[in-house]
Amino acid sequence: MATDRTADGNIAGQESGTATLPPATGEAFRDAIARLPSGVNIVATDGPAGKAGFTATAVASVSDDPPTVLVCLNRKSPQNKLLQENAQFSISLLPKDAVTLANIFAGRTGLHLEDRFRYGDWTTLSTGSPILAEAVMALDCRLHSFQDVGSHVVYFGMVVATLTKPRDPEGTKEILIYHDRHYGEA
Numbered sequence: 001m002a003t004d005r006t007a008d009g010n011i012a013g014q015e016s017g018t019a020t021l022p023p024a025t026g027e028a029f030r031d032a033i034a035r036l037p038s039g040v041n042i043v044a045t046d047g048p049a050g051k052a053g054f055t056a057t058a059v060a061s062v063s064d065d066p067p068t069v070l071v072c073l074n075r076k077s078p079q080n081k082l083l084q085e086n087a088q089f090s091i092s093l094l095p096k097d098a099v100t101l102a103n104i105f106a107g108r109t110g111l112h113l114e115d116r117f118r119y120g121d122w123t124t125l126s127t128g129s130p131i132l133a134e135a136v137m138a139l140d141c142r143l144h145s146f147q148d149v150g151s152h153v154v155y156f157g158m159v160v161a162t163l164t165k166p167r168d169p170e171g172t173k174e175i176l177i178y179h180d181r182h183y184g185e186a
């Protein structure tokens with residue numbers, strides 16, 4: 001029997017066990033996934049195709065042997081070409097005071113590609129992809145593979161170098177997160 005009680009926002013979908021379950025609507029999915037708190041990262045690349053970076057929450061650990069991560073980028077982004085041609089990228093987890101930088105790399109100030117790096121203090125680890133100097137942690141990756149999945153391209157990266165800032169001994173909040181469509185701290 002179908003279950004669809006979206007009015008109170010609690011349940012949307014259909015009972016499993018049939019071979020023809022349709023996908024949830026994009027709107028219901030976006031409302032649900034908005035409740036998942038995520039760290040805010042800048043994914044960046046540099047190389048023969050040029051320098052570029054974007055703000056991303058779609059970042060996840062895949063494997064620890066070998067160390068592998070994934071990043072999802074909208075198929076419409078011109079940065080797909082650069083990521084694929086450079087075949088390397090970095091992930092910088094933003095500190096809590098980096099909201100302006102997150103907005104710049106989310107395209108909210110009209111800056112594109114290399115121009116976004118006029119802001120922030122950038123360094124490199126191993127591949128030459130830009131790493132934010134104040135990152136809470138950073139991963140430098142060689143592109144392993146990529147795959148189109150719906151609206152996005154999923155990039156798998158083999159981690160070749162890492163940076164990890166020591167934890168604040170007081171346990172103070174230090175990381176920028178995104179939750180319920182707002183920035184927060186963790």
Ligand SMILES: Cc1cc2nc3c(=O)[nH]c(=O)nc-3n(C[C@H](O)[C@H](O)[C@H](O)COP(=O)(O)O)c2cc1C
Nearest residue numbers: 054055056057058072073074077078105106107178
């Ligand atoms: C908090 C936050 C998280 C985001 N996460 C992603 C993400 O994981 N993947 C993605 O493709 N876009 C994400 N975006 C949107 C991109 O940052 C934005 O579209 C950016 O401008 C892409 O770069 P481009 O303009 O060069 O294509 C996010 C935006 C914000 C504000």
